[in-house]
Amino acid sequence: MQDVRARIEGRVAVVTGGASGLGAATAQALRAAGARVVLIDLDAATVEAAASSMDAIGFAADVADAERIETVFRQIEDRVGRVSLLVNCAGIADPGSVVRRGVAMPLAAFRRVIEINLLGAINCIRCAVPQMIEGRIGDGEAGLIVNTASIAAFDGQMGQAAYAASKGGVAGMVLPLARELGEHGIRVMGIAPGVFETPMTLNLAPKSRDVVFAAVPPFPKRPGHADEFAALVMALVANPMLNGEVIRLDGGLRMPARV
Numbered sequence: 001m002q003d004v005r006a007r008i009e010g011r012v013a014v015v016t017g018g019a020s021g022l023g024a025a026t027a028q029a030l031r032a033a034g035a036r037v038v039l040i041d042l043d044a045a046t047v048e049a050a051a052s053s054m055d056a057i058g059f060a061a062d063v064a065d066a067e068r069i070e071t072v073f074r075q076i077e078d079r080v081g082r083v084s085l086l087v088n089c090a091g092i093a094d095p096g097s098v099v100r101r102g103v104a105m106p107l108a109a110f111r112r113v114i115e116i117n118l119l120g121a122i123n124c125i126r127c128a129v130p131q132m133i134e135g136r137i138g139d140g141e142a143g144l145i146v147n148t149a150s151i152a153a154f155d156g157q158m159g160q161a162a163y164a165a166s167k168g169g170v171a172g173m174v175l176p177l178a179r180e181l182g183e184h185g186i187r188v189m190g191i192a193p194g195v196f197e198t199p200m201t202l203n204l205a206p207k208s209r210d211v212v213f214a215a216v217p218p219f220p221k222r223p224g225h226a227d228e229f230a231a232l233v234m235a236l237v238a239n240p241m242l243n244g245e246v247i248r249l250d251g252g253l254r255m256p257a258r259v
Helices: 004-008 021-032 044-053 066-079 107-134 161-172 174-184 206-214 226-238
Strands: 012-016 036-041 057-060 083-088 143-148 186-193 246-249
Touching: 004 226, 012 021, 012 066, 012 107, 021 036, 021 083, 021 226, 036 044, 036 066, 044 057, 057 066, 066 083, 066 107, 083 107, 107 143, 107 161, 107 174, 107 186, 143 161, 143 174, 143 226, 161 174, 161 186, 174 186, 186 226, 226 246
Parallel strands: 012 036, 012 083, 036 057, 083 143, 143 186, 186 246
Antiparallel strands: none
């Protein structure tokens, strides 16, 4: 198995949600290993600052916007080169009961979670894959796609129907995509994090945040750190036999129905 730097150096790596949290930690690790890193995030000022801090290139975009993402990936190819690594970290975690005090959840609230977390991931995948295929040399590896799911995909809590559905979709497409894209030398993996200290969790409403952080894994008895997620991404890059699987990164945590 090649040294991880040898497998990363010079490759174009796109990280969505790359301006903060899990995405930023992953982008920093990839940049430190010599990748040409591109960040995609929603807020222009935030992504510009993050890109500048790690000598990367940043694009402001809503990952669920088909035309905008198509444009971004064309610009990446023109300015940086063909993409060979894609890590989908962009996501939202808006909690909400389907019915609360007899009032139905607005469908738009459910739809937005699905659009960002699930459709946003496949939107970036569909734009990255043609570049991976075109950039393949011989019968070597053309690319690696890493989708960020969540343990909520498997044991979502009450009030997480939209989030769990979106992350279940993210996890569920890993194997069929790996099967479809394997003939092109593209691997597809998923990571399902448990409770991590990131802006997404820290910025939840106080009650929701307390519920999330009340769940502590058997060991270590703390939330995960973003650099631990990044370390797993690097391990996926390093090991070419990892394909078509979703790995739980949760310290053994199994979420109860409610806290």
